[in-house]
Amino acid sequence: MKSFEKKVLCIGAGYVGGPTMAMIAAKCPQYEVTVVDIDERRIAAWQSDTLPIYEPGLLDVVKIARGRNLFFSTDIDEGIRHADIIFVSVNTPTKTFGDGAGRAADLQYWEKTARNIVAAAESDKIIVEKSTLPVRTAKAMGRILNANDKGIRFEVVSNPEFLAEGTAVADLENPDRVLIGSRETEPGLAARKEIVDIYANWVPAARIITSNVWSAELSKLVANAFLAQRISSINSISALCEKTKANVAEVAHAIGMDSRIGPKFLNASVGFGGSCFKKDILNLVYICENYGLYEVAQYWENVVRINEYQEQRFVRTMVRVMFNTVADKRIALFGFAFKKDTGDTRESPAIHVAKHLLAERARVVVTDPQALDNAKKDLAGAGGNVEYHEDPYEAARGAHAIAVCTEWQQYVHLDYRRIFDSMEKPAFIFDGRNILNHKELYETGFSVFPIGRTALKHF
Ligand code: UDX
Numbered sequence: 001m002k003s004f005e006k007k008v009l010c011i012g013a014g015y016v017g018g019p020t021m022a023m024i025a026a027k028c029p030q031y032e033v034t035v036v037d038i039d040e041r042r043i044a045a046w047q048s049d050t051l052p053i054y055e056p057g058l059l060d061v062v063k064i065a066r067g068r069n070l071f072f073s074t075d076i077d078e079g080i081r082h083a084d085i086i087f088v089s090v091n092t093p094t095k096t097f098g099d100g101a102g103r104a105a106d107l108q109y110w111e112k113t114a115r116n117i118v119a120a121a122e123s124d125k126i127i128v129e130k131s132t133l134p135v136r137t138a139k140a141m142g143r144i145l146n147a148n149d150k151g152i153r154f155e156v157v158s159n160p161e162f163l164a165e166g167t168a169v170a171d172l173e174n175p176d177r178v179l180i181g182s183r184e185t186e187p188g189l190a191a192r193k194e195i196v197d198i199y200a201n202w203v204p205a206a207r208i209i210t211s212n213v214w215s216a217e218l219s220k221l222v223a224n225a226f227l228a229q230r231i232s233s234i235n236s237i238s239a240l241c242e243k244t245k246a247n248v249a250e251v252a253h254a255i256g257m258d259s260r261i262g263p264k265f266l267n268a269s270v271g272f273g274g275s276c277f278k279k280d281i282l283n284l285v286y287i288c289e290n291y292g293l294y295e296v297a298q299y300w301e302n303v304v305r306i307n308e309y310q311e312q313r314f315v316r317t318m319v320r321v322m323f324n325t326v327a328d329k330r331i332a333l334f335g336f337a338f339k340k341d342t343g344d345t346r347e348s349p350a351i352h353v354a355k356h357l358l359a360e361r362a363r364v365v366v367t368d369p370q371a372l373d374n375a376k377k378d379l380a381g382a383g384g385n386v387e388y389h390e391d392p393y394e395a396a397r398g399a400h401a402i403a404v405c406t407e408w409q410q411y412v413h414l415d416y417r418r419i420f421d422s423m424e425k426p427a428f429i430f431d432g433r434n435i436l437n438h439k440e441l442y443e444t445g446f447s448v449f450p451i452g453r454t455a456l457k458h459f
Contacts, residue, residue, distance in 0.1 A: 004032035004069065008198070009083035011076060011113055013037035013046055015053055015168070015275070015344070016130055016161045017089030022062045023172040025070035027202040034071045036079040046072040054343040054370045057169040080120040085194060087159070088113055089130040094279050103286040105134050105279070114144045121152050126191045129158045132280055134287055135218040138181075155191035157182045158213045160220030165274065166341030178208045181216020188213075221284045225300055228277040230265045232306035238268035238452025239313060248452025249434060268452040270405055270432030271311040271349035273338030278304055278347050311349045314403075315356040317449060318430050321457075322401060326362040330424070332395040335406020335433075336368040336375040343370035349432070350405035351378050358384035367395035369408060393419060401428035407435045420444050426458060 008024065010017045013035045025033035037043050045052035047066070051059055062070065073079060080086065090113050095106040110131060117127065127145060129138060138156040145154035158181040163171035178199045182192035192210055199208050211219070234252055241248040248268040256263030272278075281304050288297035319326050338348035345351065348371075354364050363385040366375045372388050379386050389395040392411065396402055396419045404411060412435050420427055429441055430449045438448045442456035449455045 005030040006085060006194075006198070007031070007083045008033045008085045008087065009079045010035045010087040010089055010130070011037070011079070011117075012089035012091070012131070013039070013042050013052070013072065014089065014091065015055075015165060016163065017087065018046060018051070018053065019055060019058055019061075019163065019168045019172060020089070020130065020161060021087070022058065022065060022070060023169070024198060025065035025068075026061045028198065029065070029069050031198070032069050032071070033065070034073060034079050034083070036073050036076045038074065038076065040074050043072045043074050054341075055168050056166065056341055061169055076116060077120040080117050080125075081122055083125065085126045085128060085198075086117060087128045087130045089161075092131045092133055094282060100286050103282040105132075105283050107133070107137065110137070110141070111144065114141050117154070118145055118148045118152075121148075121150070121154075124153045125155075126194055127154050127156045128195060129156065129217070130161055132160060132220050132224075132276065132283075133158075133217055134283055135214050135221070137217060138213045153187070155182070155187050156213070157188075157191050157195055158216035159195055160216060162220070162223060165344055166339060173202070175203060175207060178203050179211065179216050179219060180208065181211045181213040184212055221280045221287075224276050224280040225284055225303065227265055228272055228281055228307070229300075229303045231267075231269065231272045232303045232310075234266045234268045235271065235310040235451075236306050238310075241268075241452040242454070245454050246452075247454075251452075268434065269310075269349075269407075270314045270353065270451065271307045273346065273348040273350075275344070275346040278307070308352075311352040312356070314349075314430065314432055314451070315353050318357070318401065318403060318428075319360055321447070321449060321455075322428060326357060326360045326400075328361060328363065329400040330363045330365060330398055331357055332365045332367060332392070332399040332402045334367060334392060334395070334402055334404045334411050335371075335408050336366050336378075337371040337406045337408075340406055340408045341370075343368075343374060345371050345374040345378055348378075348405070350375070353403060353405055353432075354379055354386070355382050358382050358386065363387070365389060365395045365399065367392045368406065369410065371406075393422070397422045398424060399427075400424045401430065403430040404432050404435065407433040409435075412436060416441055416444055416446070420446060 010021045021033050021035045042052045090109040092105045095101050095104045142156045180195050182188040238248040252266040255261050285297045285301045336350040357364050365387045367389050427446050429446045434450050441448045447457045
């Protein structure tokens with residue numbers, strides 16, 4: 001049997017663990033990379049051509065390495081015994097119970113994994129935090145791991161993941177930076193070097209940065225908080241634009257040309273979603289409160305509040321302009337994923353929009369090229385009248401309104417004349433992503449309600 005230079009294990013085969021390990025394996029044929037998970041179906045999917053997550057380009061990367069030096073398994077204990085380096089990428093959702101419910105990170109899966117590692121390990125290992133964790137978690141983990149009577153030493157390193165869904169392959173292949181935090185002791189620095197060496201196989205040295213563990217842990221939360229803050233900032237301004245006839249896209253363009261501000265992440269929208277932003281900000285808020293930093297906590301909490309305000313504002317506008325009632329009206333949601341190029345719907349603003357419309361007794365029709373299965377789960381308990389169609393033309397047939405909730409490019413290129421002809425009149429479009437050609441739609445006969453710019457109405 002071929003002997004590998006390093007044996008890398010990843011516990012958790014989700015959106016972060018799977019793609020990250022696939023990239024490491026593809027770039028480093030000299031390492032053996034194994035991904036384990038308790039979920040048998042998920043592991044089976046990673047072994048098939050229908051991966052458990054939709055991510056453009058990922059299957060090609062997996063295929064380079066699968067069976068060569070990339071393996072998927074449910075035998076977690078054997079994986080732990082065999083590995084030198086263990087990445088832990090289990091989920092750390094927001095707590096739903098007890099102190100910190102709704103804010104703090106629920107660390108039970110993390111701690112169980114740590115205990116599992118201690119129980120199965122037979123030799124020293126480096127443990128890499130890949131999950132997003134509260135600052136100072138590494139310390140607690142180090143204690144749990146090193147409180148063993150087998151004489152085994154574990155060194156905990158933080159290597160937060162900054163990839164975004166939909167662009168995971170490009171983000172992993174060509175990251176802005178890779179951050180590795182460790183203790184600044186001799187064993188800590190040695191472990192840091194081991195992890196740096198992995199990424200150095202394809203990431204330029206200048207983009208691999210190192211820090212102490214706490215900075216690395218905190219940087220992940222802060223990066224997401226800053227990104228979300230930009231969206232809430234521009235979304236708050238979109239409300240003002242609608243009142244003043246300013247155009248939020250023009251404002252974003254004008255401010256984004258200031259090199260200190262920069263042009264990215266300034267698209268006003270129905271709101272941000274995804275598994276990270278809200279969770280990480282609330283976690284940051286909780287940590288600040290714990291340290292008595294109430295003003296700081298409140299500052300960041302408002303980023304989440306503005307996002308909720310934006311989601312609500314979008315649906316309230318729909319109801320108001322549709323003559324203050326949507327009861328029994330058919331409304332087509334174009335897109336349910338939290339952004340384009342993913343089937344993920346976690347914290348998607350579309351969930352809020354759909355539920356709010358159902359509460360108003362509208363008949364909701366959901367269309368999405370990738371997220372219909374998740375949409376069905378998200379709306380399972382919501383009651384009311386919901387239909388699902390893969391074909392947007394079917395979804396829009398007989399509808400009073402279309403609400404664009406996800407910026408899928410295919411929605412830009414639909415035949416809106418055909419759609420208009422199949423709809424009830426007056427026909428409304430609410431463009432929650434500002435991706436459509438509003439003037440053309442207006443000329444076709446639609447009344448058009450974008451985000452942050454003047455509506456084009458036929459009445
Ligand atoms: C985010 C971070 O970008 C990534 O670095 C981190 O590792 C995980 O969290 P992700 O949640 O996959 O990634 O998506 P992202 O592209 O950041 O978008 C988040 C949400 O913001 C989406 O709902 C998106 O539609 C929305 N968004 C983004 C806007 O509304 N406007 C923008 O200008 C940009």
